[in-house]
Amino acid sequence: MSAILVTGADLAPQALALLQGFEMIYAGKTPTQDDLLALCRAHDPVAIIVRYGKVDAAMIDAAPSLQVISKHGxxxxxxxxxxxxxxxxxVVAAAGANAAAVAEEALALMLACAKSxxxxxxxxxxxxxxxATHKSLExxxxxxxxxxLGAIGQRFAKMADAMGMRVLGFDPFAKDLPAFIQPASLDDIWRESDVVSLHCPLTDENRNLLNAQTLAQCKTGVIVVNTARGGLIDEAALLEAVRSGQVRSAGLDSFAVEPMTAGHPFQQDPRILLSPHIGGVTSDAYVNMGTAAARNLLAVLDRRAVAA
Structure with a gap:
């Protein structure tokens, strides 16, 4: 029986129903890279469903039967x-499966920052x-x-538009944008935004996209929201910008190193709101991401079986 490795402790029952006939191997709630490597060597999975941790070259080399890596997200x-x-x-991803959940988290963080x-x-x-003394931001x-401006960004944009906000958006790959999103350059984003919200994947090109230079280009008192990837932000630069007042507050659901360890300087500043990368973690998204990850890997395996 072919094995599927899940880099987590569980998978939605609806997803498991789609994967009947495979041996399911679970790595646990907080697998280390050594744990994952050992499981690949022991079980030689035909597919990996990625929930936590990384799938690195060593893991891939340790699984000669591996055909598809499917992201649970x-x-x-x-x-x-x-x-x-x-x-x-x-490599396949469950694009859009958690869009509603993450967009709602971004909205919650934006509102929490604006309303203290x-x-x-x-x-x-x-x-x-x-x-008598406090004034929040309207x-x-x-x-x-x-x-x-993928599924998450566009959903969040619709929410912001419904609140009467002007929406600027930067995404070189987005097409056929709705009328309420005004395409803009990054320079426009920094210069004109009262709130900057990140919804893009992390790449080598955009690592530390928000840094001392780009934060300095923003309006004084800008709000920063990040429900994407922690590596998009230079954390030391953001902390300094918050302390100086250049950034009014920040709502963060992802960080450069996860999980965050005790003593991180963000924990000492009440103007930085912290959330443990759970924007996409809802009961509905859990099912949506699991079933999408299962269907995506099955589509690859089925296509390859036909081709063989």
Missing amino acids: SGTDTIDKVAAKARGIE VVQLDARMRAGHWDK LHGRTVGLVG
Whole structure:
């Protein structure tokens, strides 16, 4: 029986129903690279469903029967696509399966930043009543700049438009954009946005896209939201921009190193709202991503079986 390795502890029952006839191998909740490598060597999977951790060249080399790597989600930056291509292994992603969940998380973080939700809650619990002194930011009529206009970015754009925000968007690959998204350059995004929200995949070209230079180009008091990949932001530069007031606040669901360890400087600044990369983790998205990942890998295996 051919094996499928899941780099996590579970898979939605609906996805498992699609994969009957395969031996399912689970790596656990927090697999290390050594754990994953050992499982590849022991079981020689025909497919890998990627939930946590990375699929590196060593894993690919350790699984001679491997034909497809299927992401349980949309981002494939944790997969060594060069090594996979060299072996003729297909890499597929569940694009759009968690779009609603992540877009809602971005909206929640933007609103929490603009309305000081977390800070005011803490002040109330400490016995304060800041009605006479606090003013939040009204988002109606403000400009939000989106970097990345895939399924998640466009869904978030629709929400922002419904709130009466002006929506600027940068994505060199996006086509046939709805009328409420105004195409813009990155320079336009930095210069004109009251909120900058990141929705693009991480590549070698855009690593540290938000850095000291680009943050300095933004409006004073800009809000930064990141529900994409932590590597898009130079974290030291963002922290300095928050401390100086150049950035009003930041809502972050992803980080350069995950999981975040105790003592990270972000944990000490209440103007940086932290979320443990759970934007795409809802009960609905769990099913959607699992079934999409299963269908994607089955499509590859079926196509290859016919070709053989």
